[in-house]
Amino acid sequence: MRNLKLLKSLCNAELSHSAGSPLCVAVRSDTDSLLLASEFSIIEFNPRTGQVVNDVSLTEEGYMPDDGSGKLVGIQELAELESVCVATATGDVILYNLTTNEVECVGSVESGLTSMSWSPDEELVALTTGQQTVIMMTKEFEPITEVGIHQDDFGEGKFITVGWGKKETQFHGSEGKQAAQKKMLEVQPAMAWDDRRPRVSWRGDGQLFAVSAVCPQTGARRVRVWSREGVLQATSESLNGLEQALCWRPSGSLIACTQRHPNKHSVVFMEKNGLLHGDFTLPCSRDQAKVKELLWNSDSTVLLVWLEDVHSGADGHISTELQLWAVGNYHWYLKQSLAFGRDPQRAPACVHWDPQRPLRLHVVTRGWASLTYDWGWATDRSTGLDASDNANVAVIDGDKILVTTFRQGVVPPPMCSYELQLTSPVNLVTFLCQTQKSNHLAAMTADGQISVFGPGRSPSSPHAPSSNHTCLIWSFFQSHSFKLWFEQVVLEVAVDGVVTGMAYSFQSRTVALQLEDGQTRRLIWDSECPSVEDWTDFSGCPMNFPVPCVQMALCTVSEEEILLGLTDRSHLYAGDTQLASNVSSFVVHEDFLLVTTHAHTCRCLHLGTLTVKGLQEALGSDGGQNDETLRRVERGSKIVTVVTQDTRLILQMPRGNLETVHHRALVLAQLRKQLDCLKFRDAFECMRKLRINLNFMYDHNPKVFLENVETFITQLNSINHINLFLTELREEDTTGTMYPRPLNVPGPSPMTRAKKLDVVCDAFRHTMESMDPAKYCLSILTSHVKKTVPELEIALQKVHDLRAKPPGAAGVVGAEEALKYLLFLVNVNDLYDHSLGTYDFDLVLMVAEKSQKDPKEYLPFLNKLKTLEPNYQRYSIDKHLKRYSKALLHLSKCGEEHFPEALGLVREQKLFSEALELYPAHSPHYKALSCAYAEHLVAQQQPEQAGLLLWRCGEPGRALQAFVSASSWRHALCVAQQVPLPPDQLSLLARDMAERLIDQRRYAEGALLLDQYAKDCEEAISALIKGAVWEEALRLAYRHNRQDIIETDLKPALLEAFASHTSFLENNTALFGRHRNRLSVVQELKEKARLDMLGNEDGPDCPDAELYSEASSVMSNSKHSSSISRISSLKEGSPLEDVALLHALADIIGTVDKIREELHSLLKALVLFQYDRLAQKLQLAYEEALLMMEAAIPEVWSDGGPPSQTPVTGPDSTANSITASLQNQARPTSLPLPGQCSSSRASAESPSPWR
Incomplete structure (x- = not known):
């Protein structure tokens, strides 16, 4: 639903003195200059500067006659050769070098040439000759093939008949079997005005080209499709009235031609097999106009139809018109009409689309005037601020304006809500920028007339609009002045440049102008003396677009008015700051910026909470889970409009069909406003319709909601809606999970940590009970059932009360209906069990009657219960319901005779703590x-x-x-x-327990029992010696005067401990050295392998690069030890041998560190008994071990960081991340320095005879 908006037009008449008339034109892609060819010369002309860059005469070179009778049949710029190629009717192919200005004839055809057409890749050229042949040549002008245009064969794509029956028995569609007897109609010759020249058009990929030529036998035109190799592929069917125009759509789908029918004049489309595929009718009668040419633009979105009158007027001149057509939803719209009148000098001589800018058109008139038009796609929509705006969108379709009012409904194009018929084709339409009158629109037609339309009125006079409003429209050719139309008043404001765009803001009444170079201006139009000033920011610095934009909009960001602009290259700018580079469309809606991107997403950003940098970051992010600003949309979707004060966003798909979406950000913003204004009913209906979780009503502002529960109930005024809200309640805070609050928006004050369900249900129940408990009976029951711990017994009791005291008022819920509702909320078996738990048999029977239970099942059980003693009855019920704590309570009240049963229940259900309290x-x-x-x-x-x-x-x-x-x-x-x-048994008990303690390596405690209770000092000393508790063993020996044990047991044990520790240190020191050396070898091998791999592979894309990457990974919670056992091994050559070596080294350091206290005690004992050399040897061995390990730490763990607590493995881990994690975890956390070791402390605490 977009229109073509003329951004600017450039007219240059500097070539009016040139000789001859322009015959053909091309565009030089690197300089945007025009290459014009006439009967006398080739001219390179820059339309922006009006400068003739190059001018070479063809007559002086002898390629064209001096009398001007020569003709050119084609021109093509060859960018790779920096040349321009032209072909003459006499058969010469001329190459003109634009750099050296050399002219060369690269070939000649004796029979003459009728056309020249280069392939899009400029690798091949197709030449049609006077002998009705096609010559295929390379870009070096080497011939490939020459074939005749008119061939009897259909081509390689000839249809195959499978031989199923006769023609008379085949299906013929809607024409019926009469189609089989239909005779071929005679084809009429081509029109008298047809120039009989062949037309050649290439497909966009250069693989096929089509030739339209007049058949010598019939005199009618026929289209043939050829391959790149010059092989005929297909021939079109004989079509009566086929005209000379031919153009293959660059996208490759259709070939456009024109055809005269008995009652209409149409543009028809052919497929590559020559069959017709669609058409549209031109807005002229059969014999009124002729189509001179058809031209597709480079992106296949616009088809230009070049029309000329068939018959001249009274002055002998004919009028010319260029029409621009676009298709949407299989309907062709006439978007622009350029009328050139009857002046022969103003009539177009050459028309050419720009190959680089799809919507730029170059026209050269017969009077050598150069016209350049730049269009842009725009959606003409009304932009009112209140509900009176109908969300109108106007679509131009020739002399009609198709208006769709999206507030009333979505009408798929090409249909519309209503049509506005005008007398001439419409070129421009705009809506009134005035509050309460935003549904008014103005239209400008191709003849320059302006019509204003309002609701329920006929169009007003172009010069006297009946409403006192402002229409902002700019002239096509006089763009240096900005015109404002008031009622019977015309003001003209001078602007220092060509105005190419405008934006208006309702809130600030600001008008922004854009010049052709991207500069922006602010129009001061509501003052006594309208003027134009530079657009600046708060600091006074100019804010201009880096490049011209095709769409603009004003918005307020961080209390500063910002001008947004979208370029034809999908770049979105806020002043001179680029916000995004993949934007396909955008619109400013109230406080939101809505953007669709080429990533098939729709962003909705709240302008009130973001800065320009925040907008840039938001548009550049991928969005997280539950990001309300992001929504996936169909590929190629573009924004049509947003309904004011609503959440409806209208999107159009590439084919043209419409889709209405409710963007989550718009919906939540509207809901927040409604909830803040206590419009609970509107918010509730919106949430039901759009499937928003109803918990949001409470979570948005719990305090305000609880304070206005009565307002909520009154506004909803529906039991069903209240029940729906209560049943949807969850403990989850939706503002933190599903619908997070926008950034920089303060949330409500925190509530108490009470259960949300309980708080809301209690608040609703108290409010409803105070308002009308009879009316809200079902909702009150719902509030009981929905609590964290459902209060089913209370709910059942209320139902029972209703049965006992039925309500007298009509229309009030009775017990039967209330019970049915409870059965709807709660499983019938659960409800039956809870009713049984009330010990009220009337209530149980009432529930059982509404269930599907068989009376034979529950009646005997209930009758049996009724016969039991009350406490035992309740015990039986609670046990049946598996409420064992309650059952035990009731059973404890049943007397002595039931205690064995109670004890059995306690043992069975392990209710010991509860039982002891009873x-x-x-x-x-x-x-x-x-x-x-x-x-x-x-x-x-x-x-x-x-x-x-x-x-x-x-x-x-x-x-x-x-x-x-x-x-x-x-x-x-x-x-x-x-x-x-007795003492003897106490001694045996102590001895038995001492053995247990010694077995548990609790030597000191075992020795205490043996000494003090068993009275066996020798065994006590022996236990202490066994446990290396040297000082305590020495104390007992002297206490009991058993110095002999020192000689017989203590000293030999000291020597044995010395030997054991010495051997331990030697073994661990040697093992540490071996592991350290092996680790160095393994690390060198891996580093060499990594360097070799990086030298042989192309960077990080090689398959094994992950083994050496440093990327972090998310690990699982596997235990460290189990991870090591699974993935590492000390076996030489294993994949993670280095990891296993690191762990082994760390274990050795930890083991050596653990023996320092034991070593400290041993050293003191050795010194005491004058084993100085042994003590010195042991201390030196320990110090050497520590020094070696201390020196190895920087080498083994080079990063020196603390050990990582990250789990080792996991689904997202890599080989290198596991290695790095294990290396960190294998690093020792502490290591005693030589000056801090146990032996050093020993020497500090005792004499040092061995030093």
């Missing part, structure tokens, strides 16, 4: 429960807790066994003294 502490029931609990704890491998429980309830014997089993020797000895045990 019975007195000194009762036999409490003791029995405690013993049962203790047995349970022992079974759970918790004997110490069991012992405490047994000791507490008066079972010291069993408690003693539990403490002994738990090695809790202190508790065990206390209980033994309480029993009390």
